[in-house]
Amino acid sequence: MNYLEMARGHDGMLRGMPEPAVVIAVYACVGPEVMVIGRTLHRFRPEGPFPCSVASGITALPEGAVTTTAGVHYVVIAVALEEDGQKDTQRIFGALEHHRRLTLWAVDHQEVEQRSIGAVGGAAFQTPQAVELSFDSQAISASCTSDKWVGAVAWSIPSQAKTEQELQQSPFHIPSEQLYRLPFRSPDGQNDWTAVVSIRA
Numbered sequence: 001m002n003y004l005e006m007a008r009g010h011d012g013m014l015r016g017m018p019e020p021a022v023v024i025a026v027y028a029c030v031g032p033e034v035m036v037i038g039r040t041l042h043r044f045r046p047e048g049p050f051p052c053s054v055a056s057g058i059t060a061l062p063e064g065a066v067t068t069t070a071g072v073h074y075v076v077i078a079v080a081l082e083e084d085g086q087k088d089t090q091r092i093f094g095a096l097e098h099h100r101r102l103t104l105w106a107v108d109h110q111e112v113e114q115r116s117i118g119a120v121g122g123a124a125f126q127t128p129q130a131v132e133l134s135f136d137s138q139a140i141s142a143s144c145t146s147d148k149w150v151g152a153v154a155w156s157i158p159s160q161a162k163t164e165q166e167l168q169q170s171p172f173h174i175p176s177e178q179l180y181r182l183p184f185r186s187p188d189g190q191n192d193w194t195a196v197v198s199i200r201a
Contacts, residue, residue, distance in 0.1 A: 001022065001024070001040075001042045001056050001058075001059055001061060001195055001196070001197045002055075002059070002179075002196045002197060002198055003053050003054060003055045003056070003195075003196055004020060004022070004042075004044050004046075004053065004054050004055075004056070004193055004194070004195050004196070005051065005052075005053050005193065005194040005195075005196065006018075006020070006046055006050055006051060006052050006053070006054065006191075006192070006193050007050065007051045007192040007193070007194070008050055008051075008189070008190060008191060008192040009046060009048070009050055009082075009190075009191055009192075009193070010082075010190035010191055011082060011084075017045075017046055017047065017048055018046065018082045018191060019043070019044070019045065019082065019083040019084075020043070020044040020046070020054075020080060020081070020082060020083070020150070020191075020193060021041065021042065021043050021044070021080070021081045021082075021083045021086075021089050021147070022041075022042045022044075022056075022078055022079070022080050022081075022182075022184075022195055023039065023040070023041050023042075023078065023079045023081075023089065023092055023093050023096060024039065024040050024042070024061055024062060024076065024077070024078045024197075025037075025038070025039045025062065025076070025077045025078075025096035025097075026038060026039075026061070026062040026063075026074060026075070026076050027074065027075045027076075027077075027099060027117050028072060028073075028074055029072065029073050029074070029075055029117065029118045029120075029121070030071060030072050031071065031118070032118050033118070034075075034099050034100075034116075034117050034118045036096075036097060036099060037062050037063070037074070038062030038063060039062055039093060039096055039097065040058060040060065040061055040062050041058070041089070041093055042056035042057075042058055042059075042195075043056060043057065043058075043083070044056055061197060061199060071159075072159035073121055073156050073157060073158050073159055074156065074157040074158075074159065075117050075118075075120045075121070075125075075154065075155070075156050075157075076128075076154065076155055076156075076157065076199070077096060077104070077117070077131075077133070077152065077153075077154045078128075078152065078153050078154075078182050078184075078195065078197075079092050079096075079133070079140075079151075079152045080150040080151050080152070080182075080184035080191075080193060080195070081144070081147040081148060081149060081150055082147060082148040082150055082186070082191055083147045084146060084147050084148065085146035085147060086146065086147065087145075087146035087147065088143075088144040088145070088146045088147035088149075089146075089147055092140060095135045095140065098135075099116075099117045100116075101135055101136050102116070102117060102133060102134065102135055103115060103116055103133075103134045103137070104117075104120070104131045104132060104133050104134070104152075104154055105131060105132055106124060106125070106129045106130065106131055106154075107129075107130045107131060107132055108129065108130060109124065114134065120154055120155075120156050121156040122156070125154060125155050125156045126155065126156065127155055127180075128153040128154070128155040128180055128181065128182045128183065129153060129154060129155060130151060130152070130153055130183060130184075130185075131152050131153060131154045132152070133152050140152075141187075148186065148191070149186070149187075150184045150185070150186045150191045150193065151183070151184035151185055151186065152184075153182045153183065153184065155180070157178075157199065176200065177198050177199070177200045178198070178199055178200075179196065179197070179198050180196075180197050180198075180199060181194050181195075181196055182194060182195040182196075182197065
């Protein structure tokens with residue numbers, strides 16, 4: 001992760017600066033099959049005043065090597081929390097490993113359609129979208145008591161996998177890098193952040 005832009009930040013009355021945490025998980029999807037590539041946790045310590053930009057101590061995103069074929073796509077989910085007790089951060093980090101128990105839907109769409117991770121794709125998710133996440137059919141945001149839920153985003157990245165004919169012409173694949181902006185805004189509007197990430201695929 002490159003850095004976190006913070007337009008606004010709040011940690012409650014007389015509690016000092018917020019302590020942002022962003023959990024990112026990446027999945028490889030082939031039809032209905034989903035494979036976890038990895039997860040990372042990024043913590044930030046802003047000093048203010050707002051707006052400001054702050055870097056994380058850990059910049060690398062999840063990475064892994066998979067055998068790709070035409071039709072593969074990747075799904076990225078990022079969750080932002082304002083940490084207090086850190087228990088919800090731990091719980092959500094763990095939940096993102098169990099993709100079969102997760103569903104999500106885009107909050108800005110008129111029709112609420114819950115999707116599995118493997119069904120995230122198409123025009124609706126070609127750029128990072130604000131989403132709600134459910135684990136075992138329970139909204140994750142509503143279950144946060146130790147840390148404050150700020151928001152979640154998800155999007156799909158098409159694979160650059162080559163067809164058999166393309167592989168015969170050139171067996172080499174050079175990953176391309178793309179910059180993404182991940183918007184997080186708490187329901188009360190007091191935490192308004194944008195994570196800036198570079199992804200090679």
